[in-house]
Amino acid sequence: xxxxxxxxxxxxxxxxxxxxxxxxxxxxxxxxxxxxxxxxxxxxxxxxxxxxxxxxxxxxxxxxxxxxxxxxxxxxxxxxxxxxxxxxxxxxxxxxxxxxxxxxxxxxxxxxxxxxxxxxxxxxxxxxxxxxxxxxxxxxxxxxxxxxxxxxxxxxxxxxxxxxxxxxxxxxxxxxxxxxxxxxxxxxxxxxxxxxxxxxxxxxxxxxxxxxxxxxxxxxxxxxxxxxxxxxxxxxxxxxxxxxxxxxxxxxxxxxxxxxxxxxxxxxxxxxxxxxxxxxxxxxxxxxxxxxxxxxxxxxxxxxxxxxxxxxxxxxxxxxxxxxxxxxxxxxxxxxxxxxxxxxxxxxxxxxxxxxxxxxxxxxxxxxxxxxxxxxxxxxxxxxxxxxxxxxxxxxxxxxxxxxxxxxxxxxxxxxxxxxxxxxxx
Amino acid sequence: xxxxxxxxxxxxxxxxxxxxxxxxxxxxxxxxxxxxxxxxxxxxxxxxxxxxxxxxxxxxxxxxxxxxxxxxxxxxxxxxxxxxxxxxxxxxxxxxxxxxxxxxxxxxxxxxxxxxxxxxxxxxxxxxxxxxxxxxxxxxxxxxxxxxxxxxxxxxxxxxxxxxxxxxxxxxxxxxxxxxxxxxxxxxxxxxxxxxxxxxxxxxxxxxxxxxxxxxxxxxxxxxxxxxxxxxxxxxxxxxxxxxxxxxxxxxxxxxxxxxxxxxxxxxxxxxxxxxxxxxxxxxxxxxxxxxxxxxxxxxxxxxxxxxxxxxxxxxxxxxxxxxxxxxxxxxxxxxxxxxxxxxxxxxxxxxxxxxxxxxxxxxxxxxxxxxxxxxxxxxxxxxxxxxxxxxxxxxxxxxxxxxxxxxxxxxxxxxxxxxxxxxxx
Numbered sequence: 001x002x003x004x005x006x007x008x009x010x011x012x013x014x015x016x017x018x019x020x021x022x023x024x025x026x027x028x029x030x031x032x033x034x035x036x037x038x039x040x041x042x043x044x045x046x047x048x049x050x051x052x053x054x055x056x057x058x059x060x061x062x063x064x065x066x067x068x069x070x071x072x073x074x075x076x077x078x079x080x081x082x083x084x085x086x087x088x089x090x091x092x093x094x095x096x097x098x099x100x101x102x103x104x105x106x107x108x109x110x111x112x113x114x115x116x117x118x119x120x121x122x123x124x125x126x127x128x129x130x131x132x133x134x135x136x137x138x139x140x141x142x143x144x145x146x147x148x149x150x151x152x153x154x155x156x157x158x159x160x161x162x163x164x165x166x167x168x169x170x171x172x173x174x175x176x177x178x179x180x181x182x183x184x185x186x187x188x189x190x191x192x193x194x195x196x197x198x199x200x201x202x203x204x205x206x207x208x209x210x211x212x213x214x215x216x217x218x219x220x221x222x223x224x225x226x227x228x229x230x231x232x233x234x235x236x237x238x239x240x241x242x243x244x245x246x247x248x249x250x251x252x253x254x255x256x257x258x259x260x261x262x263x264x265x266x267x268x269x270x271x272x273x274x275x276x277x278x279x280x281x282x283x284x285x286x287x288x289x290x291x292x293x294x295x296x297x298x299x300x301x302x303x304x305x306x307x308x309x310x311x312x313x314x315x316x317x318x319x320x321x322x323x324x325x326x327x328x329x330x331x332x333x334x335x336x337x338x339x340x341x342x343x344x345x346x347x348x349x350x351x352x353x354x355x356x357x358x359x360x361x362x363x364x365x366x367x368x369x370x371x372x373x374x375x376x377x378x379x380x381x382x383x384x385x386x387x388x389x390x391x392x393x394x395x396x397x398x399x400x401x402x403x404x405x406x407x408x409x410x411x412x413x414x415x416x417x418x419x420x421x422x423x424x425x426x
Numbered sequence: 427x428x429x430x431x432x433x434x435x436x437x438x439x440x441x442x443x444x445x446x447x448x449x450x451x452x453x454x455x456x457x458x459x460x461x462x463x464x465x466x467x468x469x470x471x472x473x474x475x476x477x478x479x480x481x482x483x484x485x486x487x488x489x490x491x492x493x494x495x496x497x498x499x500x501x502x503x504x505x506x507x508x509x510x511x512x513x514x515x516x517x518x519x520x521x522x523x524x525x526x527x528x529x530x531x532x533x534x535x536x537x538x539x540x541x542x543x544x545x546x547x548x549x550x551x552x553x554x555x556x557x558x559x560x561x562x563x564x565x566x567x568x569x570x571x572x573x574x575x576x577x578x579x580x581x582x583x584x585x586x587x588x589x590x591x592x593x594x595x596x597x598x599x600x601x602x603x604x605x606x607x608x609x610x611x612x613x614x615x616x617x618x619x620x621x622x623x624x625x626x627x628x629x630x631x632x633x634x635x636x637x638x639x640x641x642x643x644x645x646x647x648x649x650x651x652x653x654x655x656x657x658x659x660x661x662x663x664x665x666x667x668x669x670x671x672x673x674x675x676x677x678x679x680x681x682x683x684x685x686x687x688x689x690x691x692x693x694x695x696x697x698x699x700x701x702x703x704x705x706x707x708x709x710x711x712x713x714x715x716x717x718x719x720x721x722x723x724x725x726x727x728x729x730x731x732x733x734x735x736x737x738x739x740x741x742x743x744x745x746x747x748x749x750x751x752x753x754x755x756x757x758x759x760x761x762x763x764x765x766x767x768x769x770x771x772x773x774x775x776x777x778x779x780x781x782x783x784x785x786x787x788x789x790x791x792x793x794x795x796x797x798x799x800x801x802x803x804x805x806x807x808x809x810x811x812x813x814x815x816x817x818x819x820x821x822x823x824x825x826x827x828x829x830x831x832x833x834x835x836x837x838x839x840x841x842x843x844x845x846x847x848x849x850x851x852x
Contacts, residue, residue, distance in 0.1 A: 036567060036839045053479035058838050062608035072610045075567040075839075092571055126838065141462060141501040145518050182488035184498045412484050412552065413462045413501075 003028040003070075004336060007088055007097035009078055009266065011038050011061045014103030014302030014321035019071050021329030026336060029071040030095060032088070036060055036075050042318055044123050045164060048132035048256075049171035050412075058126065078104070078266055081273040083295050099297050099332045102270055103325060106303035106316055109262035109281065116234045120255040123164060132256055136175070137413050139254045143190075144183050154191045155252035157239060159231055160259030161197025162205070163317075163353040166214055168258055169195040170355035173221035193223045194250065196241065198230040198259075203353060205315055217355040231259075261316055263304045274298070279306045279313070288343030289331050290324055299328035307344065314346050323347065429454040429496075430762060433514055433523035435504055435692070437464050437487045440529030440728030440747035445497050447755030452762060455497040456521060458514070462486055462501050468744055470549050471590060474558035474682075475597035476838075484552065504530070504692055507699040509721050525723050525758045528696055529751060532729035532742055535688035535707065542660045546681040549590060558682055562601070563839050565680045569616075570609050580617045581678035583665060585657055586685030587623025588631070589743075589779040592640055594684055595621040596781035599647035619649045620676065622667065624656040624685075629779060631741055643781040657685075687742055689730045700724070705732050705739070714769030715757045716750055725754035733770065740772050749773065 004027040008015045011033035019031050040057040047054055061073045076090040081102075087094050108122025121131050136156065143153040158169045176191035195202065195218065201211040202218070202225060215225050226243065233240040238251040263282035271278045274292050278284055283306035284292070290305060292298045302321035307314045314320045327344045334341040430453045434441045437459035445457050466483040473480055487499045502516040507526075514521050534548025547557050562582065569579040584595045602617035621628065621644060627637040628644070628651060641651050652669065659666040664677040689708035697704045700718050704710055709732035710718070716731060718724045728747035733740045740746045753770045760767040 036563060053481040054838055055479040060605075060608065060838070062605075066608045074571065076571070137462060145500065145502070179488075182486065182492045412480055412486070 004098045004332075005096060006030070006099045006101065006332060007032060007095055008101040008103065009033075009088065010103035010105055010302070011035065011073075012041070012103060012105045012302060012321060013318045014105070014304075014325040015101065016061070016064065017322045017325035018101045018103065018299075018301065018329045019065060019068065021326045022070065022332065023068045025070065025329075025333050027070060027099075027332065029068075030074055030097075031061060031065065031071060032074045032076055032078060032090065032095070033061060034075065034077040036062070036073075038064055039126060041124070044126075044129045045168045045171055047126070047129035048123055048136070048168065049175060050133055050137065051171065054126045054129070078269075080269050083273050083292075083298060086297070097297075099299070101299040101301060101325070101328050101332075102266065102304060103300075103302040103321065104264040104266040104304055105321075106261035106263050106281075107265075108257055109260040110257070111260070113234075116257065119236050120159060120234050120257040122257040122261075123168070124261070134413050135254050136172070140179070140183065140186065141413070142253075143186055147185065149253075150186075150190055152237060152251040152253045154186070155194065155238075155250070155254070156191070157194045157196060157250060157252045157255045159196045159234075159239075159255065159257050161195055161199065161202035161225070161227065162258060163203065165195060165197070165258035166202055166218065166353045166355060168256055169193055169218060169223045170221055173218070173223045176222065193221075194252070195223055195225050196229050196231060196239075197225070197227045200228055202227065206353075214353060214355055221355065261303060267304050270298075270300070270304075281306075281316075283313070289341065290328050290344050291331070299331070301325045301328050307346070309346055319349060320346055430524045430758075431522060432456070432525045432527065432758060433458060433521055434527040434529065435459075435514065436529035436531055436728070437461065437499075438467070438529060438531045438728060438747060439744045440531070440730075440751040441527065442487070442490065443748045443751035444527045444529065444725075444727065444755045445491060445494070447752040448496065448758065449494045451496065451755075451759050453496060453525075453758065455494075456500055456523075457487060457491065457497060458500045458502055458504060458516065458521070459487060460501065460503040462488070462499075464490055465552060467550070470552075470555045471594045471597055473552070473555035474549055474562070474594065475601060476559055476563065477597065480552045480555070504695075506695050509699050509724060512723070523723075525725070527725040527727060527751070527754050527758075528692065528730060529726075529728040529747065530690040530692040530730055531747075532687035532689050532707075533691075534683055535686040536683070537686070539660075542683065545660050545662055546585060546683040548683040548687075549594070550687070560839050561680050562598070566605070566609065566612065567839070568679075569612055573611065575679075576612070576616055578663060578677040578679045580612070581620065581664075581676070581680070582617070583620045583622060583676060583678045583681045585622045585660075585665075585681065585683050587621055587625065587628035587651070587653065588684060589629065591621060591623070591684035592628055592644065592779045592781060594682055595619055595644060595649045596647055599644070599649045602648065619647075620678070621649055621651050622655050622657060622665075623651070623653045626654055628653065632779075640779060640781055647781065687729060693730050696724075696726070696730075707732075707742075709739070715767065716754050716770050717757070725757070727751045727754050733772070735772055745775060746772055 006022060006027045006029045008018050008029060008031045011031055015031060016038055019029050022029050037058040037060050043052060043057045046052040047057060065071045065073060076092040079089040079091055081088055087096050088100065107124050110116045122128055123132060139153050143150045156172050158165045172193045176193065177188050180186050180188045180191065202215050203211045218225050229241050229243040231239055232242050232247060234255055236253065238249060239255060241248050241250055267278060267282045267284060271284055274295055276284065283304060284300045285306045286300050287293055290299050290301055290307065292300065301324035303316040305324060323346055324344065331341045432448060432453045432455045434444050434455060434457045437457055441457060442464055445455050448455050463484040463486050469478060469483045472478040473483060491497045491499060502518045505515040505517055507514055512523055514523065514526065533550050536542045547554055549555060549558060565579050569576045582598050584591045598619045602619065603614050606612050606614045606617065628641050629637045644651050655667050655669040657665055658668050658673060660681055662679065664675060665681060667674050667676055693704060693708045693710060697710050700721055702710065709730060710726045711732045712726050713719055716725050716727055718726065727750035729742040731750060749772055750770065757767045
């Protein structure tokens with residue numbers, strides 16, 4: 001067709017915002033994703049801890065874009081890129097483009113220890129969250145059965161003190177105080193939640209003051225915060241830690257990984273196709289218009305993009321991805337009408353993290369919130385972003401219920417090894 | 427301890443009602459289940475069609491029984507029974523009992539064609555439902571990609587015209603009319619839903635009049651109802667059918683099995699341990715007190731029990747399991763206080779099936795409802811039974827939304843083969 005063909009790879013925040021920003025433009029947009037839904041990753045930890053169901057924080061891409069006439073959704077997996085012929089190779093065939101936006105996101109990064117993935121699952125996909133959920137609640141079941149192994153079974157370690165790690169640890173601490181009442185013999189004080197952070201403070205990317213408040217809130221919830229500690233080894237029985245020269249052993253049957261991400265494997269293929277290097281996290285350096293130097297029609301946004309601002313690379317968080325996606329779309333629009341788009345600049349609207357049921361820290365630039373007010377703000381902003389009214393409604397109902405009922409409604413152990421049919425079926 | 431030890435195997439309707447009916451009795455109850463949650467199976471088809479999330483229709487057994495002082499929950503798998511030593515062998519060790527209630531339920535029955543399971547999944551577990559959901563929505567995605575293969579890809583066949591089959595077919599027909607709008611090229615009339623029933627009418631166990639109304643409602647939704655047709659073969663491309671001597675081929679990439687159940691494999695082991703035969707569905711014949719002739723302290727309830735009433739075995743439905751579970755509990759109570767419990771008699775409070783968004787048929791004995799009133803009754807009664815207030819609230823919210831918004835919120839394709847990490851992770 002005569003239209004300018006835009007192919008967008010990835011239906012996360014970056015890709016989705018790019019598609020939306022192209023609404024009404026004289027282009028035909030194809031959004032390619034291997035999943036059929038957009039996932040609201042900031043709340044994934046709530047699925048991992050049994051507070052929400054996957055469907056509460058996910059929405060089919062087709063329904064999100066049903067109203068956008070110039071966009072179509074293609075559920076397919078990208079195999080490779082041919083930038084010279086302007087073709088993307090999919091498992092279902094080839095697709096040509098005039099402009100390409102790659103927003104394939106990131107996955108848990110184990111640095112040089114990929115073998116840790118089996119014993120310390122990360123948190124990026126619905127499957128990750130359900131696997132975490134399974135391990136967490138299975139540990140409680142086993143602890144109820146075998147009191148002898150409780151210390152290890154009831155020690156839950158979160159590696160990484162960024163927002164995800166802090167939120168995970170906070171949610172885990174709540175489980176200890178709430179669902180424990182359902183068990184006949186386990187007592188809350190038998191459960192210990194440990195948060196490991198290599199830096200000197202949790203939430204290193206936040207202002208000092210909020211880090212301190214977050215750590216305080218975590219300790220109040222009973223979380224043992226170990227800053228300045230790095231992981232030397234992880235196995236099914238626990239971790240070896242190093243803290244200022246001293247090494248120690250921490251027995252724990254459940255270790256959750258929130259220590260970092262690297263760009264998805266697609267990043268490597270794209271870099272190879274473009275003949276450029278990636279940074280240590282596998283991200284591709286892009287110019288002020290978020291496109292590749294030698295292929296200005298190829299844009300990279302979100303966790304996959306290495307964008308320097310004020311001397312530091314932008315963090316791999318949703319707001320950055322959203323703004324980058326929108327910017328790429330604007331550049332494409334501008335080119336079609338011969339308008340020069342100003343260079344991309346990230347406008348930080350603030351960062352926040354929630355700690356348990358009723359506390360959160362928020363850095364909204366001028367205002368810094370914490371405690372209950374911070375939590376409400378966090379709740380409001382998340383619901384604001386949550387794709388789809390229904391989800392908002394349901395999530396709110398669920399939260400209200402969890403908040404007042406101290407409930408954990410979604411703590412199902414699916415695909416439990418204890419089921420004959422479960423394994424491999426789900 | 428001095429208490430009379432009751433072990434109950436299975437946390438479905440039969441087992442759960444037995445535990446509850448023993449509340450306050452001078453016994454110590456141990457509920458053994460390989461899953462940590464009770465599943466409201468009558469609504470499983472709503473998960474399979476993306477209307478509800480698993481957590482909406484499931485509730486952790488521990489929270490259901492948290493208030494019952496004399497009951498504990500053990501998440502374990504039964505390996506075998508030793509009825510003479512009164513011991514149940516679990517994967518986690520042995521457990522002794524004075525009274526045993528086995529309510530391990532049933533699984534899809536493929537008669538002599540177990541190989542059909544791979545191409546025609548049944549609907550008994552959460553995993554079953556998510557697998558159905560995955561196949562249904564994956565078929566739509568593939569149809570959107572490859573118009574050439576649409577006839578097969580967009581033909582959904584439900585085998586079995588009982589309540590589950592009718593409800594599944596009805597829900598599928600809705601999907602055709604609702605979510606199709608999210609696809610750019612698929613048109614509703616390209617989708618065909620076929621319901622196969624070997625008997626002369628759908629809902630054979632219902633009064634004639636309601637069968638007719640159900641079939642009418644299904645046809646109104648666009649479901650092709652083929653009664654008197656039996657399945658000769660199923661493969662990945664479709665089915666071979668036989669209808670009054672004539673055999674025909676029906677191309678379909680998605681075949682869902684609702685044609686029958688047989689008792690779980692535990693039934694075979696229990697029968698062997700008791701040295702008795704099972705019926706064709708693998709059920710154990712029990713006496714008027716629902717216990718085994720040669721082991722009066724062993725009770726069998728629910729889908730696992732073969733109970734004759736008025737010359738016919740009772741059907742494998744929730745109300746029967748509930749009443750049988752309660753009866754077994756009463757017999758145990760009675761024995762402890764030397765009271766003779768009258769023989770079990772099932773009191774049929776009616777049966778109902780829903781057909782799509784706003785029609786249902788209900789046989790409440792004297793009253794026979796259909797259409798919207800039937801649907802409301804069905805909704806009300808299901809919500810009434812649904813374990814846990816929160817679930818009721820959420821399910822109602824979700825339903826209200828689906829009803830007015832014609833939405834399918836939970837149509838996520840998880841563990842999709844199109845994901846790198848998905849396979850085997852979930």
